[in-house]
Amino acid sequence: VPFVDLIGHAAQLALLRSRLAQDHLHHAYFFHGPDGVGKRTVALSLAMALQCSERRHDFCAECSDCKRVQDGNHPDVRVISPAGGKKEITVGQIRDVEKELRFRPFDGKKRTLMIDPAPLMNVLAQNALLKTLEEPPADSVLILIGEAAGGILPTLLSRCFRLAFGPLGEREIEDFLVERQGMERVQAKGLSHLAMGSLGKALALAGGPLLGKRKLWIEWVRSLSGGGRREAVSLAERLAGEREEVIEFLAWLQSWCRDILVFGVKGPCDQIYHADAIADLERFARVWGRDRLFRLLAQIERARSGIQRNVNRRLALEHVFLSAVERD
Ligand SMILES: [Zn+2]
Numbered sequence: 001v002p003f004v005d006l007i008g009h010a011a012q013l014a015l016l017r018s019r020l021a022q023d024h025l026h027h028a029y030f031f032h033g034p035d036g037v038g039k040r041t042v043a044l045s046l047a048m049a050l051q052c053s054e055r056r057h058d059f060c061a062e063c064s065d066c067k068r069v070q071d072g073n074h075p076d077v078r079v080i081s082p083a084g085g086k087k088e089i090t091v092g093q094i095r096d097v098e099k100e101l102r103f104r105p106f107d108g109k110k111r112t113l114m115i116d117p118a119p120l121m122n123v124l125a126q127n128a129l130l131k132t133l134e135e136p137p138a139d140s141v142l143i144l145i146g147e148a149a150g151g152i153l154p155t156l157l158s159r160c161f162r163l164a165f166g167p168l169g170e171r172e173i174e175d176f177l178v179e180r181q182g183m184e185r186v187q188a189k190g191l192s193h194l195a196m197g198s199l200g201k202a203l204a205l206a207g208g209p210l211l212g213k214r215k216l217w218i219e220w221v222r223s224l225s226g227g228g229r230r231e232a233v234s235l236a237e238r239l240a241g242e243r244e245e246v247i248e249f250l251a252w253l254q255s256w257c258r259d260i261l262v263f264g265v266k267g268p269c270d271q272i273y274h275a276d277a278i279a280d281l282e283r284f285a286r287v288w289g290r291d292r293l294f295r296l297l298a299q300i301e302r303a304r305s306g307i308q309r310n311v312n313r314r315l316a317l318e319h320v321f322l323s324a325v326e327r328d
Contacts (some may be wrong), residue, residue: 008168021057026161027136030144033165036200043143047077047112076111091124101137111140118144119151133159167197186275193273224324232321240314254300260284299323
């Protein structure tokens, strides 16, 4: 898959490609942005473009050079991450890199070093890297990768060209799931909405038990319709255990409520994310009125931002469920 086949990030790719074509890449980059949007894929693509024996200023992903980059055993392409089981990138790892940098690349092309995630370098490691960057070797490109700049020395960052990678569009993710993963359009639409701009998350959700979970979640939420305070409290207690699961659930509930609203106004239409669960949506639309849905959506929004800040999950969920059992 050459550059034109990568998903999203058109401006970032255009910039890198034009630098590549002029043989004028920066010595060091900092690729930052949310997890799962493709920062590492872009970095690896750039590395392949520097090594590919089939294409100029691009890559084929199929020649032996490209394959070796992908498999992690090209001598001029190195990804540095915390070593097995460790929580940080150590100064020893950076020193090993330094040693390599003193020699010319094996095949006379440029060498690529990726540090991912860069914020996991400890301070010693960062200082060692800083020294290297004071006299950057002309035949190397260094790419730091991380969600945000927090944890990286400002002196180090100031020597890097910063490139921000935003969340992907829902449509970009949806098309990817349909065209490359062979997923049904209705399912891809629902997943792309839940993925929150991350292709990595979309793929994890696609491979995971989300669709099975959704059946269960629909049952739980439906049990609230006929219930009261007690059901709301006990459901909150049952769900609150796993932080990731709560976040996933709330994202689903938000898209579910939104779909019920859309269904209520327009009936079945192509703006519905969970189009493969239309019968369930219809049942909810008969019971849950607009007031209840708007109230719920407001509470979900509050709970989601609260949970990002680590508020008590059970209480946050209780507020959500209580607003669901309140009569219209
Ligand atoms: Zn190639």
